Structure formats: C-alpha cells, structure tokens
Amino acid sequence: MRNPLPPASVLIVGGGIGGIVLGDRLSALGIAVTICERHQGRAGSSWPEILWPATKARLALCRGGNDVTGRSLLTLGGMQAHVGGRWRELLSREGLQASSYGPVSADPHGLREGLLASSPCQIRRGLTWERPILDGDGSIRGGVFREAGSGAELEIRADLVVGDDGSGSRVREAIGIRFDARSFPLDFLCFPVLWPTRFPPDEALLWAAPGLPGIAGAMVMPQSPGGGGAGMILVDPAIRAAVGEETLWQACLERLPDFADFVVRAEEIPTAVVRDWGHARAYGGRGGVLLGDAIHPTSPAGGQGANMAVADAVALGGLVPQGGEFARLLATYESQRREANAKSVGITAAVASGLRAPLPGSWRRGLVRGGIRSVSRLGWAPWFLRFPATAFLGGEME
Numbered sequence: 001m002r003n004p005l006p007p008a009s010v011l012i013v014g015g016g017i018g019g020i021v022l023g024d025r026l027s028a029l030g031i032a033v034t035i036c037e038r039h040q041g042r043a044g045s046s047w048p049e050i051l052w053p054a055t056k057a058r059l060a061l062c063r064g065g066n067d068v069t070g071r072s073l074l075t076l077g078g079m080q081a082h083v084g085g086r087w088r089e090l091l092s093r094e095g096l097q098a099s100s101y102g103p104v105s106a107d108p109h110g111l112r113e114g115l116l117a118s119s120p121c122q123i124r125r126g127l128t129w130e131r132p133i134l135d136g137d138g139s140i141r142g143g144v145f146r147e148a149g150s151g152a153e154l155e156i157r158a159d160l161v162v163g164d165d166g167s168g169s170r171v172r173e174a175i176g177i178r179f180d181a182r183s184f185p186l187d188f189l190c191f192p193v194l195w196p197t198r199f200p201p202d203e204a205l206l207w208a209a210p211g212l213p214g215i216a217g218a219m220v221m222p223q224s225p226g227g228g229g230a231g232m233i234l235v236d237p238a239i240r241a242a243v244g245e246e247t248l249w250q251a252c253l254e255r256l257p258d259f260a261d262f263v264v265r266a267e268e269i270p271t272a273v274v275r276d277w278g279h280a281r282a283y284g285g286r287g288g289v290l291l292g293d294a295i296h297p298t299s300p301a302g303g304q305g306a307n308m309a310v311a312d313a314v315a316l317g318g319l320v321p322q323g324g325e326f327a328r329l330l331a332t333y334e335s336q337r338r339e340a341n342a343k344s345v346g347i348t349a350a351v352a353s354g355l356r357a358p359l360p361g362s363w364r365r366g367l368v369r370g371g372i373r374s375v376s377r378l379g380w381a382p383w384f385l386r387f388p389a390t391a392f393l394g395g396e397m398e
C-alpha cells in the first residue's frame, strides 16, 4: 500500500540543516515530525560556512529563526587576502555594503542547535539508520535504527521517510539510487579560531597559494560577534597521506604570517574532512525522498552545500502538505530543484577540473596570486558574488 499524502507523520533521517528546516516547516503545519540523528551531541570540529542572503531570509522564517540567525550568523564586512608579502583587500567594506549578495558567515553547529531548540519537531539522538521497513509493494514505511549505547534495534514507522543523511546516505542506498561519488582534489583541515582584537571582527582572511608544500591555501572566518570562528587549510590529499596532518599544521603555524594568532589550541591537530561530490540520478523513490548532501554533496567552493540543502527543504516543505500522488510529489520536487542544484554542483566541477589541470605548481601559484592582485586592485570581487549567491535558488525562488 502506498503511503498517504499529505502525511500525518514524517521520519527524517539525519539532523543536518536541510532536515531541520524541513522538520520545522512540516511540524508548524501539524505534521508529526521525528528527526533521527546518529550523533548524540556535537560531532567534530566546526568549519567555516558561507550562507547567502537568500538563505538567511529563509532561515529567519523558521520558528525562532530571527533570534537564531542573530546569534549564529555574522554578515561579513570584508575579506583580506595575504598575497605577495602583504594583506590586500579582496572584498571591500564599501563594495559589500553596495551589494545585495554579501556573504554571511555561519557557525554550523550553533545554527543547527539553535533552530532545533525552538522547533516543535522531535529529535531523537544516538539513532543510526540501519535498514528500511518495507510494506507489501516495496514502499518504505519507516526505518530500523541502532541505538547508541544499548546497541538495541528500534523500529520507527512514518507515512513519509526523508533522507537527510549526508553524502554516504544509507536511505539513498535503501531506495536503490545509484550515486557515483567523485573525489575532490583537496582535503580540508578544520579548526576552531579565536579572533585577535587587532583584526577587524567581521572580516575573513585568506592565505592564497602560500607556496608551502601540500598546502593550496588557508582561511579563517569569524562566526560570532563574540570573537569565535573557524578556519580550514586546503591540503593535497596525497601529500596529507604521505606526511600526515601534523606536519602540514606545523608548517602553517610556523610559516603563514599572522596565522598562529588565530589558533585556539596549537597542540590540537585539526579535524580532516574529505568532501566527495556528485549529483544523484534521482531525488527519491519507493516512498522515500532525499535532500541536501544525500543527493548533491559538493566541495566548499562557492559556498553552496548548506544553501542548497535549505533550498531543497523549502521546496519539499511546500510540496509535501499539498498531498496527491507520491510520484507527482517526487517529479515536481525534482523539477523544481535539479537545475539549480546542477548549477551549484557545477561550481565544484569547474574548480575540481581547474585544480586537476596539468600545470606546474609555480604557474598555478602565479595564476592564483595574479588573479587576487588584479581583483583586489580593480575592486571587482563584489561583481563575482551574484552567481554563487543565487545559483542554488530555483527560478521560482529568486
């Protein structure tokens, strides 16, 4: 038997930003939403995350959204790049003030926790999706979860199952969607930051092509008016495997100008993050739907992943309450989102090809440094913001 739509109950697997926004929307309409998240608390270090104004506006519509966005989001006032031995203005304060597309820095953990705290949807932590519960015609009617701690299995049934369980999605696997993940040519070492008072509290900093072996760049970003933030180092996976994270971390601490001043705990090796990318061939099936990284994981290039997840959630949150056939819901959802998501994934594809281009390291560094110098001198950076700030929006959302 196919599940009834609109559903009385929705099970969301994974408590990422997309799942939380969807849960908030549906529960506000009286639908019983349960989010099952495998982690019991905060998982790992934070990372720098750019949200765009359109996403900030959508988050503000969540229950308590205004408070949360006020606490966990910081509109950037500028960006400096260290190139040719000195700091250069890459994004100027005046340029950003004149632009409607200024980037907003998010504290990803704070944002998710803040939204959950004021949302009526229920979150059950420490539950890892193991396999689907299927009915007679093979439709997914819920999931079997493994409880952290006890190791016991637990069944949760719902009229609709949504997979927001990230790039390695097990719900996607249960639906039977093929996904060819591609590896991104850089890995990311993420670490917490405490902003030194001698740097403006709302400007991000970038060390571009610093000429250290295995290190393509580094950045630090303020995330809250209180001086907290996060940073990441972009590293070559082969060199990371050969020399280890500690060597690369020490090189940054010793050789990147001003870098060590931002680091909270120099003795703590950053968390390594690998970002595979791709775009799934379908957005759901067998009575289950997917969103966010479960269908289109990307690299951090262009700041798209979380923005896409929120846009997916908004689209799905508008369609699910309308009812109708499951096949129609899925077709409409995919037709609203695929083109925009393809644009966003295209940014990662383009950057990955550029990084794989067979160029000598010195040429590559010259191109990056020359590009930053020109953009900085000509004040062009704000002109480049429109594309990443809107790529993830479907035509009807712009």
Ligand SMILES: Cc1cc2nc3c(=O)[nH]c(=O)nc-3n(C[C@H](O)[C@H](O)[C@H](O)COP(=O)(O)OP(=O)(O)OC[C@H]3O[C@@H](n4cnc5c(N)ncnc54)[C@H](O)[C@@H]3O)c2cc1C
Binding pocket: 013, 014, 015, 016, 017, 018, 019, 036, 037, 038, 039, 043, 047, 048, 049, 050, 051, 108, 127, 128, 129, 130, 164, 165, 166, 167, 170, 188, 190, 232, 273, 275, 291, 292, 293, 294, 298, 299, 300, 302, 303, 304, 305, 306, 307, 308, 309
């Ligand atoms: C270093 C870095 C920088 C980034 N920069 C940006 C940026 O600037 N801008 C941007 O928009 N995006 C950025 N992203 C990407 C962004 O963080 C992700 O795209 C976004 O978080 C995806 O959200 P989501 O809703 O798809 O869920 P995810 O964040 O993928 O969350 C999935 C959740 O599912 C849970 N889960 C997984 N498997 C199971 C299971 N079997 N059972 C139960 N729960 C499960 C996980 O624990 C997790 O909480 C960055 C990511 C990284 C790592």
